[in-house]
Amino acid sequence: MSSIRIYQHTKFTSAVSIFMLMVLLVGFSACKKKQEKGISLAQVNEEILYLEDFKSTFGVGDWDNLSPEQRKKFIEDWVNLTVLAQYADEQGLHKDRAVQQKIFYAAKKVKANTLISKRLAEIQVSEDQMFNYFRLHQGEFQKNAVEYNIQRIALSDKISAENVLAQLSRGMSFNEAVNRYSTEELKYKAGMMGFVSAATGDSTFWLAARNLKENETGIVNKDQLWFVFRIESSRVTTMEANFEDYRADIKRKIILEKQDQVYQDLLRETKSRTEKIYYY
Numbered sequence: 001m002s003s004i005r006i007y008q009h010t011k012f013t014s015a016v017s018i019f020m021l022m023v024l025l026v027g028f029s030a031c032k033k034k035q036e037k038g039i040s041l042a043q044v045n046e047e048i049l050y051l052e053d054f055k056s057t058f059g060v061g062d063w064d065n066l067s068p069e070q071r072k073k074f075i076e077d078w079v080n081l082t083v084l085a086q087y088a089d090e091q092g093l094h095k096d097r098a099v100q101q102k103i104f105y106a107a108k109k110v111k112a113n114t115l116i117s118k119r120l121a122e123i124q125v126s127e128d129q130m131f132n133y134f135r136l137h138q139g140e141f142q143k144n145a146v147e148y149n150i151q152r153i154a155l156s157d158k159i160s161a162e163n164v165l166a167q168l169s170r171g172m173s174f175n176e177a178v179n180r181y182s183t184e185e186l187k188y189k190a191g192m193m194g195f196v197s198a199a200t201g202d203s204t205f206w207l208a209a210r211n212l213k214e215n216e217t218g219i220v221n222k223d224q225l226w227f228v229f230r231i232e233s234s235r236v237t238t239m240e241a242n243f244e245d246y247r248a249d250i251k252r253k254i255i256l257e258k259q260d261q262v263y264q265d266l267l268r269e270t271k272s273r274t275e276k277i278y279y280y
Contacts, residue, residue: 041075044082054078064158067219068166119262123255130250134243145237147195148209150202152229153177154184154191161219161226168217174230183225195235198247205229207248 039051054075066074093099151174155161164181168174178191186193196202196209208220209231217230243250271277 042079044079045086047082047086049075049078049082067169068162069169116259116263116266119266120255120259123258123262125251125254129254130247131243133250133254134246145197146210147197147235147237148206148231149195149233149235150193150205150209150229151178151191151232152186152193152205152227153182154186155181155226155228156183158219158221158226161228164228165217165219168228174217177228192232197237 038053040048041051041054042049088094094103153161153164153174155164160181164177168177175190178187182191193202193205196206198206204220204222205227208218208229212218212231215230217228220227220229
């Protein structure tokens with residue numbers, strides 16, 4: 001009788017061990033799947049919103065250039081959109097034929113725009129093309145050059161730079177941040193670079209400064225360091241802006257002008273590969 005009990009107990013123990021092993025394996029598999037999907041940003045009911053999925057809605061590098069506050073705003077918008085979409089599903093709106101058709105059309109549009117963007121990204125703009133454009137449209141660029149007096153904080157990595165930005169947004173003064181966090185000798189001069197222009201070796205700061213609004217701070221990467229910076233003041237010089245001042249703008253304008261040509265070329269190429277197109 002005791003032997004039967006021992007056998008049953010052993011059998012029960014083995015069953016429990018097998019069950020626990022299965023639970024561990026399932027848990028490990030779930031963790032692995034979660035790791036494969038990447039970093040979780042938020043969750044709405046059972047739907048998890050992942051960083052990589054979110055970043056895919058931005059252009060290359062656009063997400064990395066956003067400030068922590070901007071990222072937080074976009075994530076909150078994404079959560080709100082998800083909440084509304086889930087509620088729409090609860091209401092059965094996804095079954096409506098008109099809604100289904102709009103979703104189908106939107107999917108086509110995303111695919112087509114992605115294809116066009118990919119082709120546009122492959123466009124190479126030569127120095128000759130940019131300079132010829134500058135000469136042909138010189139009237140647009142006949143403006144006095146602006147120089148910016150930059151104050152900066154040097155940091156070793158982007159995460160540190162974003163943390164400093166966050167503290168500045170919460171009210172820390174820029175001068176205090178320079179004294180506390182800057183890792184370069186310039187901190188002893190309050191981080192003041194002096195005036196920078198497109199023609200100087202610090203043109204990276206000049207290009208970044210042009211995109212800042214008044215009282216705004218920015219981040220720029222240069223010489224393996226990350227810099228949080230602001231425009232302390234600016235001045236208009238008597239010297240006229242030249243080709244170097246507008247290099248980035250000229251390249252962007254040329255690519256935009258080529259957009260329709262790229263679209264038409266891509267359309268001809270894809271239509272020639274399509275066997276059947278009928279109009280009824």
